[in-house]
Amino acid sequence: MEPLNGLEITGRILWQFLPVWISLIVVFALSLHFKRRLGLYGKLFDSPIGMIGFGFVMFWIFTGFYAAFDMIITHDPLAQISGLKNEPPGSALRDPGPGEYPWYLLGGDNLARDVFSRMVKGSSIVIGIAPLATIFAFMVGITMGLPAGYYGGRLDTVLSFLANLILAFPVILLFFLLVTPEIIAAGVPSFMAMVLFFFPIVFFTVLLNSRYHSQPKIRTPLLIVVVGALLWGYLALISSEGYLVQTETYAIPLLPQALDFINTSSGFLVVFVAVVFVNSPTVYRIVRGLAMDIKTRDYVAAAQTRGEGPWYIMLWEILPNARGPLIVDFCLRIGYTTILLGTLGFFGLGLSPESPNWGATINDGRKLLSIYLHPALPPALALLSLVLGLNLLADGLREESLKD
Amino acid sequence: MGLFILRRTGVMVLTALCLTFIVFFLTNLFPNLEKLAKTQGNFRMSDEAVLSWLTNNGYMQPTVLKYGQWLGVAPGWTLERPDGTVRGKCIDGDVTPEVAAEAPTYCGVIQGNWGYSTVFREPVSAIIGGKLALTGVLMFWVLLLMIPLALIVGILAGMREGTVLDRGLSTFSILTTATPEYVSGVIFIAVFASSAVGLKWFKGTATQAMDQPTFENFFLPVLTISLYGMGYIARMTRASMTEVMTAQYIRTARLKGVSFHNIVLKHALRNALIAPFTVIMLQFPWLLNGVVIVETLFNYKGFGWTLVQAAGNNDIDLLLAVSVVSVAVVLVTQLISDIGYVYLNPRIRLS
Numbered sequence: 058m059e060p061l062n063g064l065e066i067t068g069r070i071l072w073q074f075l076p077v078w079i080s081l082i083v084v085f086a087l088s089l090h091f092k093r094r095l096g097l098y099g100k101l102f103d104s105p106i107g108m109i110g111f112g113f114v115m116f117w118i119f120t121g122f123y124a125a126f127d128m129i130i131t132h133d134p135l136a137q138i139s140g141l142k143n144e145p146p147g148s149a150l151r152d153p154g155p156g157e158y159p160w161y162l163l164g165g166d167n168l169a170r171d172v173f174s175r176m177v178k179g180s181s182i183v184i185g186i187a188p189l190a191t192i193f194a195f196m197v198g199i200t201m202g203l204p205a206g207y208y209g210g211r212l213d214t215v216l217s218f219l220a221n222l223i224l225a226f227p228v229i230l231l232f233f234l235l236v237t238p239e240i241i242a243a244g245v246p247s248f249m250a251m252v253l254f255f256f257p258i259v260f261f262t263v264l265l266n267s268r269y270h271s272q273p274k275i276r277t278p279l280l281i282v283v284v285g286a287l288l289w290g291y292l293a294l295i296s297s298e299g300y301l302v303q304t305e306t307y308a309i310p311l312l313p314q315a316l317d318f319i320n321t322s323s324g325f326l327v328v329f330v331a332v333v334f335v336n337s338p339t340v341y342r343i344v345r346g347l348a349m350d351i352k353t354r355d356y357v358a359a360a361q362t363r364g365e366g367p368w369y370i371m372l373w374e375i376l377p378n379a380r381g382p383l384i385v386d387f388c389l390r391i392g393y394t395t396i397l398l399g400t401l402g403f404f405g406l407g408l409s410p411e412s413p414n415w416g417a418t419i420n421d422g423r424k425l426l427s428i429y430l431h432p433a434l435p436p437a438l439a440l441l442s443l444v445l446g447l448n449l450l451a452d453g454l455r456e457e458s459l460k461d
Numbered sequence: 462m463g464l465f466i467l468r469r470t471g472v473m474v475l476t477a478l479c480l481t482f483i484v485f486f487l488t489n490l491f492p493n494l495e496k497l498a499k500t501q502g503n504f505r506m507s508d509e510a511v512l513s514w515l516t517n518n519g520y521m522q523p524t525v526l527k528y529g530q531w532l533g534v535a536p537g538w539t540l541e542r543p544d545g546t547v548r549g550k551c552i553d554g555d556v557t558p559e560v561a562a563e564a565p566t567y568c569g570v571i572q573g574n575w576g577y578s579t580v581f582r583e584p585v586s587a588i589i590g591g592k593l594a595l596t597g598v599l600m601f602w603v604l605l606l607m608i609p610l611a612l613i614v615g616i617l618a619g620m621r622e623g624t625v626l627d628r629g630l631s632t633f634s635i636l637t638t639a640t641p642e643y644v645s646g647v648i649f650i651a652v653f654a655s656s657a658v659g660l661k662w663f664k665g666t667a668t669q670a671m672d673q674p675t676f677e678n679f680f681l682p683v684l685t686i687s688l689y690g691m692g693y694i695a696r697m698t699r700a701s702m703t704e705v706m707t708a709q710y711i712r713t714a715r716l717k718g719v720s721f722h723n724i725v726l727k728h729a730l731r732n733a734l735i736a737p738f739t740v741i742m743l744q745f746p747w748l749l750n751g752v753v754i755v756e757t758l759f760n761y762k763g764f765g766w767t768l769v770q771a772a773g774n775n776d777i778d779l780l781l782a783v784s785v786v787s788v789a790v791v792l793v794t795q796l797i798s799d800i801g802y803v804y805l806n807p808r809i810r811l812s
Contacts, residue, residue: 225792
């Protein structure tokens with residue numbers, strides 16, 4: 058088989074992304090058609106910057122989604138094929154088996170793995186962790202920030218001190234302390250997960266209870282179903298192989314394996330926990346500031362006069378009116394989380410060394426950077442385009458929401 | 462004002478104590494100590510050997526007590542060996558009981574004893590001093606490049622809101638904030654330093670810059686850190702500048718017939734630079750992250766590189782000293798930013 062030239066490589070890469078292109082066209086066509094009926098999301102399509110950002114973001118979301126089902130990729134991202142070590146983009150396999158893709162589209166890395174497939178597969182990891190971790194960080198930040206801003210006083214002082222404590226830690230130092238095999242062996246991430254993942258349950262319980270507490274007929278069954286499902290998910294998430302913590306010296310049994318439907322490896326869990334932990338205090342500060350601002354408004358006073366409870370006011374009066382800045386920050390924060398995940402991978406913390414996450418791939422590639430460019434640049438540019446897309450999207454959203 | 466600074470300093474000390482205790486607690490978890498024992502002794506130590514090594518070196522005491530000793534508020538540990546000699550935290554090696562009696566009781570950070578690095582086999586204070594000096598040089602050039610660049614970009618963009626220049630510069634700032642150091646550094650090395658592209662304008666490593674910083678070997682690391690920090694400051698400057706440019710007194714000045722040049726330089730700039738000042742100060746913690754990544758990427762053996770080494774090898778004393786220094790940097794810059802904001806902005810008065 059002949060090696061491919063530049064044009065052929067580009068063409069074939071574009072062809073590999075075909076499902077992504079189709080999905081993008083469908084999303085854009087539908088959104089543009091119905092944009093007048095879609096609120097803030099629809100207005101996004103009035104701003105070119107926002108639209109470009111949205112395009113980048115959706116591209117990686119679809120890529121990550123399809124790559125999770127092994128579409129788009131041409132080879133197994135962990136497989137090494139002899140003779141392709143550090144080979145340039147477009148190199149042909151020596152003797153491709155039947156059904157095997159006969160080229161390494163973006164060349165091979167220093168262990169003769171396919172750079173293209175690793176880059177694509179890396180997007181699955183980011184798309185799987187970053188948005189979810191950001192949502193968790195928001196729930197922790199909102200659950201703590203709303204009462205701190207609304208009540209003020211002692212509670213605010215204590216919570217703000219704790220938040221500033223975490224913020225005063227240089228992020229990298231925190232990662233080096235938290236995301237090590239020894240700390241995992243000591244069971245620290247499991248305990249942190251236990252605390253951090255409890256916040257969504259509190260959040261949803263209070264959210265629903267404050268809304269429906271005057272209608273027990275709806276409230277009670279609703280709470281039982283929602284809280285039950287969340288608790289099950291919570292237990293499944295924090296327990297692995299039937300245990301909460303399983304170290305050499307002690308073990309705490311939890312949910313039996315038969316009921317455990319989420320399988321998280323300890324590396325994945327510790328990365329997730331660390332990222333949520335680092336992000337929540339900043340969210341807390343933003344929410345607290347917004348709550349302090351909004352609680353002086355007339356509609357809050359009206360709700361107080363009506364006799365609404367404090368949690369109803371916080372979650373159903375203040376929070377919806379703080380959504381603009383929060384949505385913008387949510388986009389920026391996913392980008393920041395992506396950068397943090399890259400940092401973790403770059404220093405070889407958390408995920409297993411051969412996992413194709415972008416940070417680790419960049420770190421592997423940079424060692425030979427003076428001779429071979431192709432292993433390091435694709436993941437670097439991928440990460441750049443995703444974060445840039447999120448930033449542009451946030452910028453577009455901010456501009457459009459300010460126009461209201 | 463004096464009371465405000467005093468209260469802030471009090472909170473700062475409390476924060477520093479809490480943070481160092483957290484670092485102390487995490488580094489003193491048993492699996493970490495086990496790793497330390499194995500790297501110091503040998504990797505095939507049995508569990509009993511690990512335990513006896515840890516006991517003989519004072520690591521098996523309660524964490525709070527050890528923290529007190531490290532801080533210098535609890536008397537240092539001493540241990541009588543089977544052969545009659547005595548070793549302890551404040552004693553150098555194994556000595557006779559007579560010599561040991563003369564050693565000081567307290568020897569912690571308060572007494573100026575930062576401990577001994579198990580990786581570099583040197584007193585911690587000597588390492589930290591040298592490494593901080595190296596990183597100081599790096600930071601000096603970063604600030605020298607980053608602040609003027611950020612302010613110029615921000616002012617030019619905010620001067621005339623909505624123009625092509627504004628759009629272009631704002632997009633550029635967004636691009637720089639979206640490019641973490643490990644991405645921009647890799648791209649810079651690939652373009653400017655690798656033989657694959659062939660420009661070879663700069664060196665891809667800054668190891669030589671530790672002794673002899675030159676433009677060739679030092680520009681890329683400085684640029685890499687500056688760019689990531691720059692975008693945020695530039696955007697804040699732009700926001701502040703656009704706000705000032707719509708103020709009443711600017712309109713008055715314009716109606717009075719002051720030239721645009723003079724409006725920007727004499728009327729707008731002073732007020733527009735209050736916000737960026739605090740932002741620059743609050744940017745220091747992020748710069749610290751950048752320093753760690755860039756020093757690793759360019760192999761510049763400064764403070765950030767030491768952090769990676771200390772953390773990777775669980776060098777407890779060194780890691781604690783590194784955390785104290787970085788936490789101090791963060792807290793002091795926060796304090797300066799608060800005081801500076803009050804000082805620069807006449808509308809805020811602390812009562």
